[in-house]
Amino acid sequence: MIIALACVVVAGIGVNVTQNISGEVIRTGDIHQSLRLDNAIVRVTDVRTGTAMAGQTDDDRYKTGGMILAVTLRVEAPGTKYTVGGDDGVSVQAGGRTYAAFGPNTSITAEAGFASTGDLLFEVDPNHIAGAYLELYRSEFIHVTPQKVHIRLGITQQNAAQWVAAAKGRTLQVGSASSEPLG
Amino acid sequence: MTALAMLWTDIRILLVDTTRIWWRLLPKILTIYVLGWLGYEVCFKLAEIAGDLTAWLSLVIFAIAFVSRLAALVLILRMVGNALGVRHLIPKEEQEDDDRDAGVTRLLALTLLPFLGIYTAFGLIQDASSQLVIESDFRSGGIWGNQGILGQIRLNGADVPARRYVLVLAIIVGTYILRRGLDLVHERTGFRPLGIVVAFIEAFFVLVTITFGYDLLARIPLWLKDRQFMVWISDVRHAVGNLIALTGINPDVFFAGIGSFISNQVWPVITSGLTQPIFWLAIAALVYGSSVISVAELWRRGRPLASRVRLARRALERAARQEAAGGQQHGGEHHETTGARLVAEIREAFFGDIDDKYLPTLHSLRLVLRAGFTFLGAYVVVYSAQAVGSSIWSWALNQTIGGHPMTFWMVFLPAQDFVTSLPFEPWRLCLLAVALRRCLMIFRLRAESRGTANLEVGAVEAAREVAAADLGSRGTPVPETAGVR
Numbered sequence: 081m082i083i084a085l086a087c088v089v090v091a092g093i094g095v096n097v098t099q100n101i102s103g104e105v106i107r108t109g110d111i112h113q114s115l116r117l118d119n120a121i122v123r124v125t126d127v128r129t130g131t132a133m134a135g136q137t138d139d140d141r142y143k144t145g146g147m148i149l150a151v152t153l154r155v156e157a158p159g160t161k162y163t164v165g166g167d168d169g170v171s172v173q174a175g176g177r178t179y180a181a182f183g184p185n186t187s188i189t190a191e192a193g194f195a196s197t198g199d200l201l202f203e204v205d206p207n208h209i210a211g212a213y214l215e216l217y218r219s220e221f222i223h224v225t226p227q228k229v230h231i232r233l234g235i236t237q238q239n240a241a242q243w244v245a246a247a248k249g250r251t252l253q254v255g256s257a258s259s260e261p262l263g
Numbered sequence: 264m265t266a267l268a269m270l271w272t273d274i275r276i277l278l279v280d281t282t283r284i285w286w287r288l289l290p291k292i293l294t295i296y297v298l299g300w301l302g303y304e305v306c307f308k309l310a311e312i313a314g315d316l317t318a319w320l321s322l323v324i325f326a327i328a329f330v331s332r333l334a335a336l337v338l339i340l341r342m343v344g345n346a347l348g349v350r351h352l353i354p355k356e357e358q359e360d361d362d363r364d365a366g367v368t369r370l371l372a373l374t375l376l377p378f379l380g381i382y383t384a385f386g387l388i389q390d391a392s393s394q395l396v397i398e399s400d401f402r403s404g405g406i407w408g409n410q411g412i413l414g415q416i417r418l419n420g421a422d423v424p425a426r427r428y429v430l431v432l433a434i435i436v437g438t439y440i441l442r443r444g445l446d447l448v449h450e451r452t453g454f455r456p457l458g459i460v461v462a463f464i465e466a467f468f469v470l471v472t473i474t475f476g477y478d479l480l481a482r483i484p485l486w487l488k489d490r491q492f493m494v495w496i497s498d499v500r501h502a503v504g505n506l507i508a509l510t511g512i513n514p515d516v517f518f519a520g521i522g523s524f525i526s527n528q529v530w531p532v533i534t535s536g537l538t539q540p541i542f543w544l545a546i547a548a549l550v551y552g553s554s555v556i557s558v559a560e561l562w563r564r565g566r567p568l569a570s571r572v573r574l575a576r577r578a579l580e581r582a583a584r585q586e587a588a589g590g591q592q593h594g595g596e597h598h599e600t601t602g603a604r605l606v607a608e609i610r611e612a613f614f615g616d617i618d619d620k621y622l623p624t625l626h627s628l629r630l631v632l633r634a635g636f637t638f639l640g641a642y643v644v645v646y647s648a649q650a651v652g653s654s655i656w657s658w659a660l661n662q663t664i665g666g667h668p669m670t671f672w673m674v675f676l677p678a679q680d681f682v683t684s685l686p687f688e689p690w691r692l693c694l695l696a697v698a699l700r701r702c703l704m705i706f707r708l709r710a711e712s713r714g715t716a717n718l719e720v721g722a723v724e725a726a727r728e729v730a731a732a733d734l735g736s737r738g739t740p741v742p743e744t745a746g747v748r
Contacts, residue, residue, distance in 0.1 A: 081636045083640055084639050084643075085640075087639075087640035087641070087643050087644045088532075088533075088536045088537045088640070088643050089532060089536065090536075090644070091535070091537075091643045091646070091647030091648075092531065092532030092533060092534075092535045092536025092537065093536070094536075094647055094651045095535035095536060095647045095650045095651060095654075096531045096536075098650075098651045098655060099535070101654060101655075104666065105661060105664075105666035106666075118667070118668055218668055220668060220669050224672040225661055225664075225667065225672070226666050227665060227666030227667060227668075228666060
């Protein structure tokens with residue numbers, strides 16, 4: 081009976097664990113690396129940190145007690161129009177936490193045949209930014225296995241303190257997204 | 264032989280025999296499987312399209328889709344069981360004629376009802392119904408577009424009109440009455456295609472009841488929350504919590520921890536590791552007839568079941584009615600009263616499902632559980648190994664195909680489901696047949712070692728007495744030459 085019980089426990093754990101294997105398909109890349117996301121191509125061109133932001137209007141001014149991460153993202157739409165961001169499609173993952181975009185650009189839209197570049201802002205905890213990566217996917221109400229892209233932002237355990245130090249007292253200038261036709 | 268050695272022996276037998284029979288019958292198994300899958304997918308797509316006309320037509324077609332899938336499953340099990348010689352394990356004197364070998368339609372008519380019951384219990388029909396809603400919503404442009412298949416007849420949400428409740432209940436009751444009526448006609452006439460129609464209607468009935476029953480059941484907790492006795496239960500829980508707090512333990516953390524451990528750790532292990540394999544083995548036994556279950560019980564206990572499963576008795580009753588009708592035509596005596604017959608028919612109408620669906624399943628479940636811990640442990644390990652393999656295969660396939668938006672999956676999801684299930688589902692069905700055969704062999708070997716294997720005469724007498732008593736209670740005598748041979 082003990083052997084049978086052990087068999088049941090082992091079998092149950094095995095089935096339970098494998099059934100919970102994530103069905104997500106994730107492509108991982110680094111800064112300046114072009115990655116395909118559905119029918120678009122995305123690339124992080126710059127990462128900046130600061131403790132305040134300033135935009136085109138006074139409403140866009142904001143100061144934080146933590147840290148603001150500004151990720152410059154370029155989205156190319158060679159075929160059809162593509163939008164990155166919105167409610168769920170863009171976030172920064174760091175230290176087990178998920179940070180949503182805020183500010184003037186929470187999404188970047190590239191029209192068909194165009195490339196759009198814009199700054200995505202994230203308010204993060206400076207004590208937990210090592211290993212931070214940008215997560216992008218098309219957020220659909222009904223989905224099966226969406227394509228996700230993870231872009232490492234170059235913030236590691238070794239240089240996290242330098243990123244935090246560089247952010248102190250710095251105001252990030254943020255504008256709206258710009259577009260240019262693809263060649 | 265040590266327990267571990269016995270366990271390994273059973274595991275080896277299950278693995279080797281299953282793979283052998285799977286390989287030997289692979290072309291036939293794949294043909295039936297593909298046809299069943301094709302029937303299911305075609306009906307699924309037709310159900311989506313029909314949803315634009317009326318939700319009820321959509322559900323009827325979807326019921327047919329499920330019958331297609333289950334028919335393939337039943338046929339594969341029968342074919343593998345015949346190749347393994349499962350029914351030949353039973354002495355000829357014990358074999359009962361419930362027409363399982365008389366034709367495919369009769370086999371389907373006899374076995375589809377229990378399978379649908381188990382599919383419902385495992386939530387597979389609910390999952391498929393949800394998938395139908397999702398794909399229908401996608402076709403209609405999302406939930407903000409036109410109403411999907413079930414949108415006009417769901418009972419959840421605010422401001423559900425009272426007439427919709429009446430409509431749903433009327434459909435459920437009407438479908439049940441229709442099915443029982445057709446079942447009665449099928450039993451009286453033996454017209455086989457009616458068995459398939461009954462299965463279609465049963466599948467529709469189950470779909471409707473599950474889909475709308477959930478909406479009604481969802482309202483019960485809300486209603487219960489406002490009852491006085493819930494306040495009493497909460498007070499008791501609070502008192503227990505205070506007692507626990509006296510020991511220095513945070514009661515909320517304590518209760519949450521217990522609940523989390525049971526729901527997240529223990530329950531998934533039990534359902535994944537034990538209940539699914541056991542239930543599937545139990546219902547696979549139904550494909551091979553009630554005599555398989557009864558004789559296995561005979562070998563196990565040295566005496567037959569106290570009450571034979573109804574599926575076998577029906578053959579006796581049908582023959583008895585025909586004999587009685589023939590006797591009346593030739594001026595024979597008629598002992599049956601109208602009132603007794605009416606009571607019998609009403610009992611059959613309302614409780615016949617218990618005999619048809621749940622009693623055989625319970626008997627076979629009980630039988631399987633008494634096959635011995637070693638066999639059960641080996642079977643659970645092998646079954647779970649194929650489930651793990653299937654999950655890993657599915658993951659690998661996902662990684663190969665990659666992520667795509669919903670527009671892609673709407674087209675390729677059926678193909679992906681097919682390729683995902685193709686390597687493992689036929690092998691799983693072969694495992695069920697092999698495991699059942701091993702189960703019967705274990706009972707037989709034990710009976711032979713105890714000297715109780717050859718009780719055919721006693722078993723036959725007991726079966727006739729049981730059937731005679733049942734028919735006698737309805738005022739119809741058992742003819743001497745009907746039924747058990």
